[in-house]
Amino acid sequence: MNPLFRNLCLLGALGASLLAPVAHASKANPVIGLSLDTLKEERWQSDRDTFVAAAEKLGAKVIVQSANSDDTRQVRDVESLITRGVDVLVIVPHNGAAMSRAVKSANQAKIPVIAYDRLILNSKIDLYLTFDNVSVGEAQANWALAHLPKDRPLRIVRIYGAPTDNNAKLFKQGQDNVLDPLIKAGKVQVLFEDWALDWKPENAKKIMNAAITKSGREIDAVLAANDGTAGGAIQTLLEEGLAGKVLVTGQDADLAACQRILRGTQAMTVYKPVKKLAELGAATAVNMARGEFPKPVATLDNGSMQVPSIFEKVISVDKTNIMETVVADGFHPAERVK
Numbered sequence: 211m212n213p214l215f216r217n218l219c220l221l222g223a224l225g226a227s228l229l230a231p232v233a234h235a236s237k238a239n240p241v242i243g244l245s246l247d248t249l250k251e252e253r254w255q256s257d258r259d260t261f262v263a264a265a266e267k268l269g270a271k272v273i274v275q276s277a278n279s280d281d282t283r284q285v286r287d288v289e290s291l292i293t294r295g296v297d298v299l300v301i302v303p304h305n306g307a308a309m310s311r312a313v314k315s316a317n318q319a320k321i322p323v324i325a326y327d328r329l330i331l332n333s334k335i336d337l338y339l340t341f342d343n344v345s346v347g348e349a350q351a352n353w354a355l356a357h358l359p360k361d362r363p364l365r366i367v368r369i370y371g372a373p374t375d376n377n378a379k380l381f382k383q384g385q386d387n388v389l390d391p392l393i394k395a396g397k398v399q400v401l402f403e404d405w406a407l408d409w410k411p412e413n414a415k416k417i418m419n420a421a422i423t424k425s426g427r428e429i430d431a432v433l434a435a436n437d438g439t440a441g442g443a444i445q446t447l448l449e450e451g452l453a454g455k456v457l458v459t460g461q462d463a464d465l466a467a468c469q470r471i472l473r474g475t476q477a478m479t480v481y482k483p484v485k486k487l488a489e490l491g492a493a494t495a496v497n498m499a500r501g502e503f504p505k506p507v508a509t510l511d512n513g514s515m516q517v518p519s520i521f522e523k524v525i526s527v528d529k530t531n532i533m534e535t536v537v538a539d540g541f542h543p544a545e546r547v548k
Contacts, residue, residue: 240298240499241271242492243291245284247304247328249276251409251438253462254302256541257327257488261300264492270499272492279408281308281374288312292319297499300324300491305374306331306512322498326491329376331513336498338510338519339491341482343377347384347435349526350459353478354431355388357457363396364430367421368403369414369443371435378405381435381461401425406439414442422450431457437467437479444475463527463536468547471529478528481535487522494520 242265249255254276262272273291277284284304291299292315299316301323303309310333316323322336329338358364368385371378392398402421406413414434421429427450434440440460447453453475460467460479470476494504506518527535537544 237297237500239269239271240496241273241294241296242495242499243288243294243296243299244272244274245288245291245299245301246274246276247284247302248279250278251462252464252466253484256484257302260485260488261492264489265496268493268496270492270496277304279304281305284309285312289315292316292321296321298322298324298495300326300495301330302326303328303330306376308374309333310514322503324491324495324498325517327377327487329510329512329517331376333512333514335512335515335517337494337504337506338512338517339487339494340377340519340521341487341524342521343380344384344387346461346480346482346524347381347386348388349384349480349524350381350433350435350461350478351385351388353526353528354433354457354459355392357477358430364392364398365401365425365428366398366431366433367401367418367425367429367443369417369432369434369439370403370405371439372407372409373405375409378409378435385433401429406435406442409436409438411438411442411445414439415445416442418443418446422446427452429456431459431477433459436461437464437476438462440476440479441466441470444470448475463541465542465546468527468532468536468542471527471532472548474529478526481525481527481541483522483525483539483541485539485541490520490522 265272275287277287281304299321306329309330313323313333317334325335325338327340370382404417432443434443437460440458457477463479463481467479508519509516510519525535536542
């Protein structure tokens with residue numbers, strides 16, 4: 211046989227084996243497909259590790275895919291998991307609208323779909339597991355107002371998350387619930403606001419630079435939607451000599467953010483007990499693979515249906531309670547936070 215032809219045949223066989231359906235011993239050992247938007251952020255690494263460990267403890271196998279914040283790649287990842295015959299799909303979408311096409315393929319294959327932490331829009335999904343995302347924004351705004359002067363109008367900058375992430379819109383909605391009446395009453399002035407594409411800190415830094423260029427250095431607070439964007443804003447504040455003088459919010463209780471809180475450059479973060487959500491997600495996925503569907507506590511409209519939903523609570527964290535929340539839960543060890 212021609213060596214080149216033989217090598218091509220071997221490559222073809224290898225490709226076929228990689229795409230072949232996964233083998234299931236029984237429903238006692240289901241296979242879960244976990245499609246993640248990204249693993250660049252510490253938060254999602256923690257979700258993945260906890261989810262996989264919890265699922266394996268229950269006898270399941272987890273195939274993890276990460277799309278690096280690329281919609282086309284994530285749709286392809288999910289379609290690959292469908293081809294491999296996973297029992298349940300758990301998806302953290304980069305773009306909740308773009309993912310609807312892949313969910314339709316899952317529906318046709320009769321594979322249950324769980325939207326994890328971020329809602330998938332305009333599609334038929336079986337469950338939405340998340341934190342109460344509106345309350346995240348409310349917690350950020352309420353904490354800021356409680357720690358700012360009350361004898362004069364406040365000047366704030368608002369840095370939202372990725373415009374493709376439905377959660378970012380829910381965080382903003384929560385902030386709006388608190389801030390809108392005060393803005394209308396002239397008690398809060400929004401100096402500058404913008405969306406940080408793909409949640410990137412460097413984009414948040416650009417927004418903060420633009421805010422100072424436009425409105426000057428007299429800023430009371432930066433309401434940053436998560437710890438990554440908070441870090442980007444704080445980098446600008448450090449360069450301007452304003453770090454620690456301007457209140458900055460965050461979310462996710464990333465290690466770097468917890469360290470900034472104790473050092474005084476970030477004021478607070480919103481802690482979402484990721485371990486609890488990831489363990490719930492793993493147990494729910496395994497149960498669904500075995501034909502046991504959970505009872506939802508609420509529903510949420512995704513544009514196509516009222517999605518059965520389960521919400522976990524969030525916790526505002528600052529230097530006064532960081533040890534009895536983030537550290538006590540084992541989310542970060544005390545020696546690394548300090």
